[in-house]
Amino acid sequence: MKTSATALCAGAVALSSFSLGAEAARRHYRNHHHHHPPQLPAAPLRALPYPQVPLPFDIPGAQYLPLSWADVKGWGDDNHLAAYKTFRASCRSINAQNGSAEPKALGGSLSEPCRVARSLEISDDAKAKTFFEENFAPLRISRLGEPDGFVTGYYEPVLEGLRTQTDVYNVPVYRRPSNLFVRGYKQDSLSLPNKGPVYRKIGRRKLVPYYDRGEIEDGKIDGRGLEIAWLKDPTDLLFAQIQGSARIKFDDGSSVRLNYDAYNGYPYTAVGRILIERGIIPKEEMSMQKIREWMAQNPDGAKELRRANRAYIFFREVNLSDKEEAVGAQGIPLTAGRSIAVDKSLHVYGTPFFIEGELPIESERAKTPFHRLMIAQDTGSAIIGPARADLFFGAGQEAGRVSGRLRHPMHFVMLVPKGLDPSVRAARLPVPDPRPSEKIAKLFPQSDPGKGTAKPAAVAGAMDNKNETVAIAGPVPLPVPRPAMEPASEPQRPVKKRPLRQQ
Structure with missing residues (x-):
């Protein structure tokens, strides 16, 4: 593509200089002749050496390998009907966008498979498998220079709490403050972004960075009526913020569902990584449960460790029953075991990914075969890269135990709509000019x-x-790639001298 682009630019320069030279010649002719030349038909423009072809499917920093369905390990063993239902749920949001422009690689290409899915009422696994095979092409994807992708897990914590503060329940869960400001968004916008700078408004115009976790824990926003509920353990709040959602059950049997609403503008720092770097917990033993155990045994160290992660999450209440899963960033309820969070700067919500490998699902040391078609429906500030996913496992303690021990390399196969099949589009790219013969x-x-x-x-x-x-x-000598073209100078008309007038 770089060769094609160079040829296109060189051709454009040549055509523009040709036009300038022709115009200069016409002006010179008019200046030296009294009659006008006959109008001749314009010569057709020469075709550029390389046609202008749209860029093929491209994701920055990624490498791809087109596959056949027979090459996708474990493809035939999955529950395709469950994946189809999850994909169809994403289509509700995709169809509602009315074909709006999407700058990322897939663009709006998912609208066509969604149109097909909308017309089908599939209740059979074989038909669901056929749907994906007829409407998508498998593409092995990973970060440039790396053979595999990487997965972690997340879940929705179920916590005990109170509506009012007590000596035991004294950890506040805050809603978004009114003085939190993000450029380009109204202060009452629904779900502010989880990346980029965040400010605190002082007066009408002055903006300063928002408070970090340590300042908020020290009471900088206390007394403003922002408390949704009160918890008894700051570690519970930390992990609820890392997961991005939570269910809080009260002593009267009622509950409240919380979802991510905004953050304070500081990058997320993984507390587990800090414990590994300090040699407190070996990397191969790291899990959410290990972090919890260490924090419970070291309250002072836990406070310092929490503050090392300066990011702080604010929540909003959502109207969901206990039977429904948390709502992802796409705006629809997630599906346990089928929804994933991806890098939103690279991927489009609704994209299917087939993830294959071994995970410790049954126990910490288990190597459970995992080959499952997942649907991108969420995102997270720590999910960065073309083959990086957070697998959603549902709500509760068991989901937390499973997701907390996942930090594993896995194979990623991205399902690309047939309209963007890279092998088909690459066939339309021009080939270089043939080499000259040996004699020449x-x-x-x-x-x-x-x-x-x-x-x-x-x-x-x-x-x-x-x-x-x-x-x-x-x-x-070979010509320079882009020769410097001097504009043609316009010839000067001879100035006719006039005799001086006699006084």
Whole structure:
């Protein structure tokens, strides 16, 4: 593509300079002749050496390998009907966008498979499998230079809490403060972004960075009526913020569902990584449960560790029953075991990913085969890269135990809509010009620019028994990629001198 782009630019320069030269010649003719030349039909523009072809499917920092369905390990063993139902749920949001422009690689191409899915009422696993095979092409994807992707897990915590503060329940869960400001968004916008700077408004115009976790824990926003509920353990709040949602059950049997609403503008720092770097917990033993155990045994160290992660999450109440799962960033309830969070700057919600490998599902040391078609329906500030996913496992303690021990490399196969099949689009790309024949190459040898310019040589020889000499051309210098083109100067009209007027 770089060669094609260079040729296109060079061709454009040549055409523009040709037009400038032609215009200068016409002006020169009009200045020196009294009559106008006959109007001749304009010569057709020469075609550029390389046609303008749309860029093929592209995700920054990723490498791909088109596959056949037979090459996708474990594809035939999955529950395709469950994946189809999850994909169809995403289509509700995709169809509601009315084909709005999407700048990422898939663009709006998912609207066509969604149109097909909307017309089908599938209740059979084989038909669901056929749907994906007929409407998508499998594409192995990973970060550039790496063979695999990487997965972690997340869940929705179920916590005990109170509506009012007590000596035991004294950890506040805050809603978004009114003085939190993000450029480009209204202060009452629904669900502010989880990346980029966040400010605190002072007066009408002055903006300063928002409070970090330590300042908020020290009471900087206390007494403003922002408390949704009160918990008894700051570690519970930390993990609810990491997960992005929570269910809080009160002593009267009622409950409240919370979802991510905003953050304070500081990058997320993984507390587990800090414990690994300090040699407190070995990397191979790291899990959410290990972090909880260490924090419970070291209250002072836990406070310092929490504050090392300066990011702080604010929640909003959502109207969901206990039977419904948390709502993801796509705006629809997630599906346990089928929904994933991806890097929203690279991927489009609704994209199917087939993830294959081994995970410790049954126990910490288990190697459970995992080959499952997942649907991108959520995102997270720590989910960065083309083959990076957070697997959603549902709500409760068991889901927390499973998701808390996942930090594993896995194979990622991205399902690309047939309209964006990279192998089909790549076939339309132009090929380079053919190399010159061996005979022509000998007549016009090229010198190595790094070793100086070779001197031309002339060799006399007999041809067909006649006294004729033939000069063999010396090396022909290659043209510069984009020659500097000086604009044609307009010829000056001769100035006719007039005699001075007599006084």
